[in-house]
Amino acid sequence: MTSKFQGLKLQKINYPTEGEVIKRDEKGKINVNFPVIPYIEGDGIGPDITKAMQLVVDTAIKKCYGDSKKIHWWEVYAGEKSYNLFGEWIPEDTMEAIRYFKIAIKGPLTTPVGGGIRSLNVTFRQKLDLYACVRPVRHFSGVPSPLKEPNKVDMVVFRENTEDVYAGIEWEAESKEALKVIDFLEKEMGKSVRPDSGIGIKPISITGTKRLMRMALKYAIDNGKKSVTIVHKGNIMKFTEGAFRKWCYETALEEFRDFVITEEELFNEHRGEVPAGKIVIKDRIADAMFQQILLRPEEYHVLVTPNLNGDYLSDALAAAVGGLGLAPGANMNDEIAFFEATHGTAPKYAGLDKVNPGSMILSAVMMLQHLGWNEAAELTVKAMEETIKSGIVTYDLARQMEGSKEVSCSGFAKAICEKM
Structure with missing residues (x-):
């Protein structure tokens, strides 16, 4: 398929058909009105919170700018959905898409504990050299x-996102690699390490x-x-x-x-x-x-x-x-900004339209600010705070707030939109 996006080379996923590439002016400021934003809906509760986020963001943009600005959402893949479609946890097409369009957003991704595939989040950070994890934390009035x-x-x-013990330089206890490192430390460096130790390097x-x-x-x-x-x-x-x-x-x-x-x-x-x-x-x-x-x-x-x-x-x-349900985040370098929900996949709630989409929505607020669309960002935050103040919240907050009205994930998103 021929793409209007020159230089974007994809093997497995469809090209976007509308929208623009992110551009910067001579001062480095982003200047775009109809950006293509690649998104990964995520595993577990990811699809629910991603849909909720998109509804809120699209409504805020429409309220603030009419038809003069619009996000063209373009799905790319990672995690279980990607594995089921392509047999890969993160296809190279997804990496290519993020490098090309410079901004992306994702839901939570599955990573087995103690073995199996490596953390997909860490893989993104290291392969794209997203060296900074940026997490703004503030209280929203009304949240317990x-x-x-x-x-x-x-x-x-x-x-810092790419070094320290998270660099992934480690060897299992009693493996030949661990024993080789221990032998080197003892013979060459004069350091004593128990022979049954797992070894990790902290650069x-x-x-x-x-x-x-x-x-x-x-x-x-x-x-x-x-x-x-x-x-x-x-x-x-x-x-x-x-x-x-x-x-x-x-x-x-x-x-x-x-x-x-x-x-x-x-x-x-x-x-x-x-x-x-x-x-x-x-x-x-x-x-x-x-x-x-x-x-x-x-x-x-x-x-x-x-x-x-x-x-x-x-x-x-x-x-x-008040918890990770309202904690946004982004992984960034000097060119790329990859926004994300900061909590896990909560698989027991998958598909139930139940969980709090606040983290994903506030990560999208960071994305709007990164684009320079501050009016839409401020409107979203104000409407979200007013929704919580009025006692319209998802189950995680409702059980802590006397007299509140519990709503679904999508219901919370709709309530935010109504407050705009």
């Missing part, structure tokens, strides 16, 4: 929370660290954030996480000196008063940071973390404001 003042939580986590690089910090600082500057906090376990892992801290500071002070001030400078030279226009660079040990997000959340705005710390912290932050 374990905190007394959840409204104080308003943070964005920038988690953290200057390149991976500095590009993440650079993205976080640009975000903080563009969005008027007051602080950027480096979260690490450098007191124990001095040459990996300790180096992460060091390289983050170097990036801030060498590349963004006009915009930043360190916490040490703040108190030693400015008596704790932040100079106008300055972003405070802080750092916190990871275990202490878990206390800080509960006890003093208002003091933190952007967090920059290695891979594993960021995974833990972003989920803990989501729990503080």
